[in-house]
Amino acid sequence: xxxxxxxxxxxxxxxxxxxxxxxxxxxxxxxxxxxxxxxxxxxxxxxxxxxxxxxxxxxxxxxxxxxxxxxxxxxxxxxxxxxxxxxxxxxxxxxxxxxxxxxxxxxxxxxxxxxxxxxxxxxxxxxxxxxxxxxxxxxxxxxxxxxxxxxxxxxxxxxxxxxxxxxxxxxxxxxxxxxxxxxxxxxxxxxxxxxxxxxxxxxxxxxxxxxxxxxxxxxxxxxxxxxxxxxxxxxxxxxxxxxxxxxxxxxxxxxxxxxxxxxx
Amino acid sequence: xxxxxxxxxxxxxxxxxxxxxxxxxxxxxxxxxxxxxxxxxxxxxxxxxxxxxxxxxxxxxxxxxxxxxxxxxxxxxxxxxxxxxxxxxxxxxxxxxxxxxxxxxxxxxxxxxxxxxxxxxxxxxxxxxxxxxxxxxxxxxxxxxxxxxxxxxxxxxxxxxxxxxxxxxxxxxxxxxxxxxxxxxxxxxxxxxxxxxxxxxxxxxxxxxxxxxxxxxxxxxxxxxxxxxxxxxxxxxxxxxxxxxxxxxxxxxxxxxxxxxxxxxxxxxxxxxxxxxxxxxxxxxxxxxxxxxxxxxxxxxxxxxxxxxxxxxxxxxxxxxxxxxxxxxxxxxxxxxxxxxxxxx
Numbered sequence: 027x028x029x030x031x032x033x034x035x036x037x038x039x040x041x042x043x044x045x046x047x048x049x050x051x052x053x054x055x056x057x058x059x060x061x062x063x064x065x066x067x068x069x070x071x072x073x074x075x076x077x078x079x080x081x082x083x084x085x086x087x088x089x090x091x092x093x094x095x096x097x098x099x100x101x102x103x104x105x106x107x108x109x110x111x112x113x114x115x116x117x118x119x120x121x122x123x124x125x126x127x128x129x130x131x132x133x134x135x136x137x138x139x140x141x142x143x144x145x146x147x148x149x150x151x152x153x154x155x156x157x158x159x160x161x162x163x164x165x166x167x168x169x170x171x172x173x174x175x176x177x178x179x180x181x182x183x184x185x186x187x188x189x190x191x192x193x194x195x196x197x198x199x200x201x202x203x204x205x206x207x208x209x210x211x212x213x214x215x216x217x218x219x220x221x222x223x224x225x226x227x228x229x230x231x232x233x234x235x236x237x238x239x240x241x242x243x244x245x246x247x248x249x250x251x252x253x254x255x256x257x258x259x260x261x262x263x264x265x266x267x268x269x270x271x272x273x274x275x276x277x278x279x280x281x282x283x284x285x286x287x288x289x290x
Numbered sequence: 291x292x293x294x295x296x297x298x299x300x301x302x303x304x305x306x307x308x309x310x311x312x313x314x315x316x317x318x319x320x321x322x323x324x325x326x327x328x329x330x331x332x333x334x335x336x337x338x339x340x341x342x343x344x345x346x347x348x349x350x351x352x353x354x355x356x357x358x359x360x361x362x363x364x365x366x367x368x369x370x371x372x373x374x375x376x377x378x379x380x381x382x383x384x385x386x387x388x389x390x391x392x393x394x395x396x397x398x399x400x401x402x403x404x405x406x407x408x409x410x411x412x413x414x415x416x417x418x419x420x421x422x423x424x425x426x427x428x429x430x431x432x433x434x435x436x437x438x439x440x441x442x443x444x445x446x447x448x449x450x451x452x453x454x455x456x457x458x459x460x461x462x463x464x465x466x467x468x469x470x471x472x473x474x475x476x477x478x479x480x481x482x483x484x485x486x487x488x489x490x491x492x493x494x495x496x497x498x499x500x501x502x503x504x505x506x507x508x509x510x511x512x513x514x515x516x517x518x519x520x521x522x523x524x525x526x527x528x529x530x531x532x533x534x535x536x537x538x539x540x541x542x543x544x545x546x547x548x549x550x551x552x553x554x555x556x557x558x559x560x561x562x563x564x565x566x567x568x569x570x571x572x573x574x575x576x577x578x579x580x581x582x583x584x585x586x587x588x589x590x591x592x593x594x595x596x597x598x599x600x601x602x603x604x605x606x607x608x609x610x611x612x613x614x615x616x617x618x619x620x621x622x623x624x625x626x627x628x629x630x631x632x633x634x635x
């Protein structure tokens with residue numbers, strides 16, 4: 027009998043320090059996720075945690091992890107050659123083919139919210155013409171919190187980028203929250219042919235979506251990704267439920283027409 | 291086919307059944323109650339009919355047999371994992387109609403919602419239901435209002451009459467056990483009216499739902515509810531759990547992954563690594579539970595609310611919070627909100 031919560035052992039093949047507290051673990055695996063999906067990562071004796079896939083390719087997946095809990099702290103003790111246990115992928119990822127292809131894309135991220143959209147951004151970067159344009163607004167708390175630095179630099183070549191730190195000033199970067207940069211986006215020039223993707227902490231997503239709607243963005247053009255506590259990720263444990271929605275099964279990606287009404 | 295079976299014969303049948311079945315029923319645990327010199331009635335294995343409590347409602351629901359409060363799901367040694375072993379015998383459970391109907395709700399979550407749960411399914415497939423006739427109920431029961439007072443989902447049905455059991459055998463597989471026993475035309479009767487009645491209000495749309503979440507009615511629970519989770523543990527239909535890994539003291543390379551009943555009423559249920567928590571007050575958590583039971587679940591699964599009216603949550607609450615009184619308050623709040631919305635249109 028198939029057991030969906032049985033984890034499988036995978037070898038860690040690389041560990042990259044994106045920032046002091048956010049590291050990317052590259053894991054050998056034949057699992058084929060789609061952009062925006064997540065897996066349950068587990069270390070026996072410590073437990074499981076849902077982590078989104080930050081990149082993937084033939085035979086590997088990346089997980090960009092912040093050491094903030096029992097499981098993730100333990101993952102930080104792992105090195106290449108060590109084992110990480112996985113199960114998944116779970117949830118509905120970004121509707122890349124169905125909704126984003128061929129349109130202007132506005133991507134707004136806060137902190138580690140950049141991780142669940144990284145693989146999609148790289149797809150847009152590498153496949154010329156897949157989308158009409160990408161406007162990327164990425165904010166971080168401070169310089170030490172910046173992740174994917176090489177890619178942030180690379181993306182400047184093809185995307186319109188606005189990078190910002192909450193308070194600190196560094197060269198070429200804005201100071202302030204991402205919400206303040208939403209009005210810089212020339213939504214009208216997209217002639218309705220665009221989608222807006224917002225990922226970050228709950229308050230950041232709420233206020234950014236409000237700001238976008240103030241700029242005339244219709245609610246159905248906004249997409250978000252939720253993060254909730256989960257024990258099972260398969261619709262049983264109940265921790266991630268909001269109203270009739272299970273984030274693990276129905277999300278983590280939601281259109282804002284649904285997400286705006288989901289009050290925990 | 292029905293029979294009248296004296297207790298001595300029932301125990302002989304239990305003996306014969308025990309080769310194939312573990313028999314579970316509500317059982318008395320003297321002096322194990324919450325207060326000094328009080329008892330608890332909860333589900334456990336029984337070997338003789340005298341162990342079964344017929345004259346009280348069990349304090350805890352039958353669901354504990356299929357989804358125990360704590361269950362080891364995996365054992366691990368270094369990098370190797372194996373699933374915990376299933377019970378080898380089949381399972382026979384004595385249940386009242388509320389508990390039988392509650393099993394349908396458990397099935398929805400464990401077998402239908404997205405994936406099939408391996409650990410629940412392997413138990414559920416082994417279950418045979420013995421319906422305990424329930425004609426009157428108790429002061430906190432409202433099964434009739436929740437449409438859970440009746441069921442035909444059973445293999446056997448029983449009524450206790452002095453030192454006899456009247457038995458209806460619906461599942462022919464059990465007929466051989468009753469060979470030579472006095473025939474009787476018993477079929478179970480059901481409660482037609484409870485002392486408590488409840489009309490669950492309809493929440494017409496998300497606007498009203500979200501206004502209801504903000505309604506001051508919930509504030510009362512900030513001072514009344516102590517977030518102990520007794521209601522959800524006693525609930526016939528609650529299924530939430532948390533998984534935890536443990537290691538053995540003697541050897542930290544060996545351990546278990548366990549699944550333990552969790553309560554949305556207890557602080558930390560929505561707490562994520564990193565410290566963000568979504569429902570930080572008892573009012574928030576009470577609202578979350580009540581709306582799940584009497585709205586959200588039905589929106590997802592369509593046919594019924596996630597409550598069978600067993601009243602155990604009310605009986606077990608140390609703060610005397612009544613679920614029916616709470617839903618009635620909610621009905622008033624919805625009426626208020628609807629009037630306000632209509633006035634503004």
